[in-house]
Amino acid sequence: MIQNFPILVVILPLITAFLIPLIGWWRKKYCLYISILSILSVFIISIYLLNSVMASGVVRYDLGGWEPPYGIEYVVDLLSIFMIILIAFISLVIAIYSKKSVEKELSDNIVAFYTLFMLLIAGLLGIVITGDLFNLYVFLEISSLTAYALIAVGEKRDALLASFNYLIIGTIAACFILLGIGFLYMVTGSLNIADLSAKLPEAYSLYPRVVLAAMIFFVVGLSIKMALFPLHTWLPNAYTHAPSVVSALIAALMTKVGAYMMIRIMFTVFGIHFVTEVIPVTSILSWVAAIAIIVGSINAIAQTDIKRMLAYSSVSQIGYIVLGIGLANSIGLTGGILHIINHAFMKGCLFLAVGAVIYQTGIRDIRDFQGIGKKMPYTMAAFSIAALSMVGVPPLCGFFSKWFLALGSIESGKWIFAVIILLSSLLNAGYFFRVLEKVWFGESPHEGVDEAPKSMLVPILILAAGCILLGIFVFIQSSFIKSIANTLL
């Protein structure tokens, strides 16, 4: 049993996804409970896996007993287990939150929603655990297709358009990634990541252009998947029109898994020497990221719809993560990976809190948020904590992402990035304080609005507490992440 834990991480949610229609046929409300149960088991398994990775190094699992490089291999290393725990935890919290929200927004489609929800999580978990490039592509498609569907179930017709837009762009991205994988397979004859990266230097000396083309396909495809400026155009509409739960889920997790793939492809497949010296793709990425940080923030300031504002804020925050990847030194990459978890908590909390406000009042325009803090004090307190963390107020977690990224920029002699990171925290302050001022000061025109129901409030508060704890105990996670960064570089 225990040696099968790596496969269970993927199989459990996958089987649950197929069970849900059957159970939903019998009792609709059990769909939620079985989803929660399944994610909770994954979470417990992942804690166990963390222990064994910490104790005895990388855990490998051969699917069906076929040995790599011929069979598919699952590899749980520090980075994978970090992502698995993050995905399991955040999706667990969001699943608890989803009860009321889904009952209201998607009352006809509860069964379909949870089926897709579990498929999406299975896809995300698959991406981060697999050690095989083609398998990674399969899971990427599973998660993308479910995400298109989940966005399309949003209330308004705009959601359909947003989803269709995302589908077209996302499919192009998937094609690019597939081409990249195909090219690498052509020159190395392998799909296993470890095997492939060992054969790559030789392949590059024989077929430099093919490897180069593969690299470019990967960079562009993954940039689209993680909505890196200027390939971010699908994101604002998708986040704005998706149901609240879905916005939170894809904002907190999907782009992060994109970042994970970027890190994997860059540092594990191609290797640090290749991406920094042979082709300086990292320095290009860091400049693009710097522009993304600024452009995303400025766009966010211009929005009146709060979900759209958060969406543009995500464009900017993805820039932080990519900047960390682009710096390609130990401290910078630590900052980038740190921001994966920090941003997941912050943005998750913000989207859930906004979802609760929409659930209670239906308002989405920032100008209507006047005095809502007096009516929904706990929800908005959590929102404020996450917002302040995004601004980078110490000792909240967002501050430390900035700290590491700025320090990493200075270590690599690129001061301009440190200045941009710090400048962007002022821009963040610009758009968040605009909301906070409305929320807390002034009379509320909202009569009879109450605090969100407990099943929504508790997840929001958990994530807000996470923003505080991840900041206060940053020493623990940053030293863990630093060891991840050092294994990659």
Added chain:
Amino acid sequence: MEIISIKPLLAVLISLICALLIVLSRKNKNIRESWTILTSVTKFVIVASMVPTILRGDTIAYTLMSILPGIPFEFRVDAFGLLFGVLASFLWILTSLYSIGYMRSLKEHAQTRYFACFAIAISATMGIAFAANLLTLFIFYEILTLSVYPLVIHKETPEAKSGGRKYLIYTLSGGVVLLLAIILTYSFAGSLEFMNHGFLAGHASPEMLQMLFVLFIIGFGVKSAVMPLHSWLPTAMVAPTPVSALLHAVAVVKAGIFGVVRVIYFVFGVDLVSELDMGIALAYFVSFTIIVASMFALAQDNLKRRLAYSTISQLSYIILGAALLTPSGLTGGILHIAHHAFMKITLFFCAGAIYVVTHKKNISEMNGIGRSMPITMAAFSICAIGLIGVPPVCGFLSKWYLSMGAIEANEVFFVFVLLVSSLLNAAYFLPIVFNAFFKEPDDKSSVGEAPPFILIPLTITAIISIILCIVPETLNPFLQIVKEVVENIGWKI
């Protein structure tokens, strides 16, 4: 010797807990206010109990945890931090009493939020005073920035909101520059721990260090209201008067000043700053503020705004003293932190008392007010004279030391600056005093003094302002602590 004790942590935590208790007992305002009084007194007792240890030459340290590699979350109380801590915690007691009188007399709304934010702000001030390294200091510095924001926009009028926005833009920008400076320091030296002789020497090229110094001055300069980074302060006067009194004359602005002095003496160190030629350059830079802010003050009719510009000018006295890099200059500068606090808080208390009784904000409406409010205006006159630099009020003492410092540094120009500024102080303070006592009141309706909760604190601070000047040196606690600071740096006075 370094003594490990939990006292500094307690001094910080106690008012955070107080904020929580205030929110919990929001239903009963008497219980709520008694928490404020209770914790302010307890806090002062905790802080004051550290004085004998520090005067013996020891320091008190407490490390809570590690934040980042090489940077612990640590408190270390030295003489300089203690001076600021004693000052702020003592004045918090008086301001609490005053706040109760002020807020209740005016029947202000959202008093729970007000008292809770006030408590958090004081807690952050203690954190700044006792922080052992730059990052710990920065954490509290940012908490202070944010906790004061709700106090600035307390009235929730459009004017208050725009004042609040301006305050945030300035202070957050300052914070960002400061953070850049701190990250650079960490990158150069690998440490952020305050040392008596600085720790940056030899860690980077002189040009780099000069730039770093400038970044630090800009970062801390916003809260210190150094021109041209000052204009948030007059706008923030839209806050209730106790906020202006304690935060915008003592805690917030002095936190900026505190940071500047920490950077000059405990991050760079005297030798390095004079090697880089930054000391005198800074002194010239702030001289501009000293003179020009006083001129601006002349033009204000709103009493609180005039006091705000006076604060801007006086704050730069402190930086001037520190930047002279001489024992007397530093003594004068640090002494002025305390002296200016007592005098300026009295002036603000008086402005608030007048507002509570008469609802008048402008100086032109205050003719003859000394007849109906003799105690208030007597206190006002004492401290106005003190700020001009006339004995026997404590402002004289600090100006004396500052002038000595300028002479020690062979820079007679600064003595001249101090003199001109004194004349300008006289020009904007004396007419107020004169009109209050010698002009006929505009309306004959006789109003009395403010309620005792307001009157007693301002009387106490005015009396202390005199005592600090006339008491023998050995009995003056602030002078003793300042001597300890100067000795720690390696000077004798």
